[in-house]
Amino acid sequence: MGWFRSVSRGLLVVAVLLAGCAGGARSPEAVTGAGAAGGRGPLTFVTAGDLTDYLAPLVAEWNAGRPAEPVSLVELPDSADETRAQMLSELRSGSSRFDVLNIDVAWTSEFAAAGLIAPLDRERFELAEFLPPVVETATFRGRLYAVPYVTNAGLLYYRKDLLDAAAERPPRTWAELARLARTVAPRHGVGGYAGQFLPYEGLTVNVTEAIQSAGGAVLHEEGARVAVDSDAARAALSFLAGGVREGWIPAEALRFKEEESKAAFEEGRLLFLRNWPYVYADAARPGSKVAGRFEAAPLPGPYGPGTSVLGGSNLAVSARSLHPATAADFLAYLTSERVQRQVLTRGSLPPVRASLYTDPELVTAHPYLPILRESVLAAVPRPKSARYDQVSLAVQAVAQDVLALRCSPEEGVRRLTRELAAIPPLPAR
Known part of the structure; x- marks a missing residue:
């Protein structure tokens, strides 16, 4: 899933538990950041594990300048499913412990559909400075419910040395990719x-990208219509x-998540790899067997460059936060140009500010930025749905059977259509 990737390393856990329970649901009015009685005070910021340890210094900087409104950082496991489950459990309990x-x-x-996060005032944030597609990931039913913080788009990593030896260029279409994978590899x-x-969120992403690259969609109208x-x-x-049937997608790839596929590429066992931008820096490090021998390109599609889904993360304010005005200020701080620069340079995460992708100093240090910018601008969000978890599980189950050659693509499409149509709507609040 990009930002919520699985990485085997110890987690810094700042265990700060602030007790308290809101007495009732907050007003649906948008969070503006304007000072109001009860709107300012300490915050708890909850996130998945900070794998590069860049967040704590940013929070410390905020706290030094806002001693009356300090932020406490709580890090959950870096597993996407576990992080989501813990966040939902806390929010659904009615607790006001988590603010941002x-x-x-x-x-x-x-x-947003469950009423767990508050709508935000668009005018409070510099959304015009962001890469346009990322803002769409933060909206639901015409309202802004979060502020984009980190973005991501899939890239095609390729062995430049092997393609150069064959006098070939990186593929722009599926047919070119398949030909090179069959012949050069x-x-x-x-x-x-x-x-x-592997059947998890990453499979949903890969299948959705392929469908969107061919001009299709999984859902329309924010989940109201199966497409x-x-x-x-x-x-x-x-x-x-x-690819599986013909062998140019190795059988072991059916067991790959982000890290397993990255390892296979870094060990020199793959000609092409679809993965997120974080792979670039890792594969270029000393010890990687492909350091200095690979490059990245946009994902291919059936007729030309394909369409990635947007990965990354958004910052939201709990609907039960006791200090929403301070929370809005904190969101503006984390998405400021200066902090977004550190998100890239210290956190190795793709920022949402457009200007950073053409900054000469940053491009020199992160050569993939122009390709990533191109990919993000062409990308679209994953299917929007109040029942996204069930949508993703249906896509995974069907795609797993198709890739394992247990059912045909035609049968898979019919089955997925039925399963998506059977997902019940979210109960009215």
Whole structure:
């Protein structure tokens, strides 16, 4: 899932538990940041594990300048499912313990529809300075419910040395990728292509990208209409299943998440890899067998460059926060140009501010930024739905059977259409 990736390392856990329970639901009025009685005071900021330890210094800087409104950082496990479950449990209990939440972009609609996060005042934030597609991930039913904080788009990593030896260029279409994976990869004893094909959120992302690259969609109208019964969906599943059947997608790729697929590429076992931008810095480090021998390109599609889904995270304010005015200020701080620069340089995470992608100093240090900018600008959010968790599980289950060659792409599309249509609407609040 990009920001919520699985990485095997110890977590810094700042365990700060602030007791308290709101006496009732907050007003649906948008959080503006304007001072009001009870609107200012200490905050608790909850996030998945900070894998690069960049957040604590940012919080410390805020606290030094706002001693009357300090922020306490709570880090949950870096597993996306566990983080989401703990956040939902706390919010649904009626607790006011969490004020600001760093949530995966795919959860914004679900949290908003359930009334767990408060709408925000657009005028309070410099949204015009952000890459335009990222703002769409923070809206639901026409209102802003979060502020984009980190973005992400899938990239195609490729062995430049092997393509150069074959006098080939990186593929721009599925047909070119399949041809190179079938012909160039075997000459060097490496696998052709892999993504994240284990049945988890990563599989939903890979399948959704393929469908969108072919011009289709999983859902329309924020989940109100199932759209997956299309030639685009059949073409997407046929492309992936064909790769497995023909062998240019290795069988082991059906067990890959982000980290397993990254390791296979860094160990020199793949010609092509679909993954997030964080792989670039990791694969370029000393010790990687592909350091200095790879590059990144936009994802291919059936007729030309494809369409990634947007990954990343958004910042939201709990609907039961006792200090929403301070929370809005904190969101503005974390999305300021200066802090966003540190999100990239210290956190190794793609920022949402457009100007940073053309900054000469940053591009020199992070050569993938121009390609990532191109990919983000062409990307679209994952299917918006108040029942996104069930949508994702349905996509995973069907795609797993198609990729395992247990059912045909045509059968998979029919089954997924039925399963998505059967997901019940969210109960009225």
